[in-house]
Amino acid sequence: MAKSLIEELPRIVSEGRREAQQILERLSSGTQIGLQTNELVLPSKDVSGLFKGSTPQIPNAFNMAGGDSGWMNRLIYGDNLLAMQALLAGDAQTGLPSLRGKVDLIYIDPPFDSKADYRTKISLPGTDIQQKPTVIEQFAYADTWEEGTISYLVMMYKRLVLMKELLSEKGSIYIHIDWHVGPYIKVILDEIFGKDNFRNEIIWHYSWGLRTDTRWNRKHDNIFYYSKSLGTITFNANEVLEERTISESTANRLKYKGALITDGNKGRGDSEKALPSDVWYIATINGMATERVGYATQKPEALLERIIKASSNEGDLVCDFFGGSGTTAAVAERLGRRWITCDIGKPASLVMRKRFIDQEVKPFLYQSIGDYQKEAFRNNKRYKHVGDLSQVVLGLYGALPFTPEQTNDRNFGYIKGTRTLVMVDSPNRLTTAATIRRAVEAKASLLGGDWEKVVVLGWNFAFDISSAIQKYQDSNVEVLVIPVSLLCNT
DSSP: OOOOHHHHHHHHHHHHHHHHHHHHHHHHTTOOOOOEEEEEEOOSOOOSSTTTTSOOOTTTTHHHHHOTTOOOEEEEESOHHHHHHHHHHOBTTTTBOOOTTTEEEEEEOOOOSOSSOOOOOEEOTTSOOEEOOOHHHHHHHHHHHTTTHHHHHHHHHHHHHHHHHHEEEEEEEEEEEOTTTHHHHHHHHHHHHOGGGEEEEEEEEOSOSOOOSSSOOOOEEEEEEEESSSSOOOOOGGGGOEEEEOOHHHHHHHHHTTOBOSOSOOOTTOEEEEOOOSEEEOOOOOTTOTTOOSOTTOOOHHHHHHHHHHHOOTTOEEEESSOTTOHHHHHHHHTTOEEEEEESOHHHHHHHHHHHHHHTOOOEEEEEOTHHHHHHHHHOTTSGGGOSHHHHHHHHHTOEEOOTTTOSOTTEEEETTTTEEEEEOOTTSEEOHHHHHHHHHHHHHGGGSOOSEEEEEESEEOTTHHHHHHHTGGGTEEEEEOOGGGGGGO
16 A cells, blocks of 8 residues: 555655755765856847947856846756756856855745646747757656655755755745645745744635636635744835725724724725735736736736735845746846746746847846756666667657768768658757758758758757748758657657
8 A cells, every 4th residue: 555645754855855965965075067158148228338339258248248246147947956056056157156045035836746747838939840848858757756746745855955055044935836735845845944934825816717516616826935044034014015995994993903004094995005914816817918928837927026025125136946937037127136047948948038038138148057957868767778869769750870981970860762861959959040050051961962851850949940940941941849759669
């Protein structure tokens, strides 16, 4: 008979604590993970004159782009466990010191243990390519659910430990969760942050959701609010006062009890300012809202605005390690906070990058974990037998590899009986315009160049892929997403 979650709790804590401790010991021994800078993104219009006449070169323009402080906001694509290690270690390339104890507010909206593939799938503009989860995402997803809720809680435990390391002494963390796993996460949070540092369980009430007559309809999420320490923390109650329309008599009674802070000279039915409560009604995003970016689990900006205003000040550093649609960073930018956001999903990273550009935020770094995710792929116990991945993908696609005598580039193959060339891109690289150009050049030159068509199989796609496909549309090049299900057949 399978053990219950209560019986498994000691193992959950033990495994999570052991893995977190190993990570921290590696960092203290000098073993560091760095961030690879893919792009210095300049979304806002040039009103300062800093970049007139030329595109800034990385890394020389970091301090200029960041203003007097030299700070650069960051969008990080990759596993947040690796990203947080890099932030704890610091980033010498971009002059980022260790952020241990430097983060003022963390908000996370992790998966809700629904056993569903929560990542969004988006269509790249101008093409019929649908961006699907990458192989890195699939590994993370498989690890998260290998033992159901047990694996999920182990996954969360070690990440929450690193978040605590990043928080400042005045800092706070908000964990957005729902009924699937909320009570179990609460036990884990008490273990890591301490029961005395539990400040509130916030109820986010909304009217949207599935309706049924077989139970009480679920119309709320839970947000657990913890502080780093028992000392003075940032909480700006006056920034999040609630408007309430109440009678004259009720207002007097509430003032007596300290729940209202206005002067009481208003007439019956007037709106009064009340101290904030732990039950919030904030509408979900409707289909016509201008803030909607097409991300399935996107949270309303009003929700994040309340949290950020209450638990941070202008200039404070706000982090979201399950970035999703980028709402936390978008609101933090608008409210004058610094920010770092991260997501393991390539679709999410593309959605966020576009959202920040459309918002015309300050220049920010678009970074990734680099070769560390490739190493995680190679060392994953489930896929050690895969060997040369490009050769496997070629075979599963129906293509044959070239012999070493024909070409030493093992990323190329061909469809037997046709003049179709096939190129497999690397899983730890973005398929970009340069990739498409390389494929077209190979079509024209490889083994005499008598190829009618070239097919490019890619895992992750850069923002410029749409324009590249349009540019080479007359070159008979086809670009396809490698379906991750291919690996299930190996």
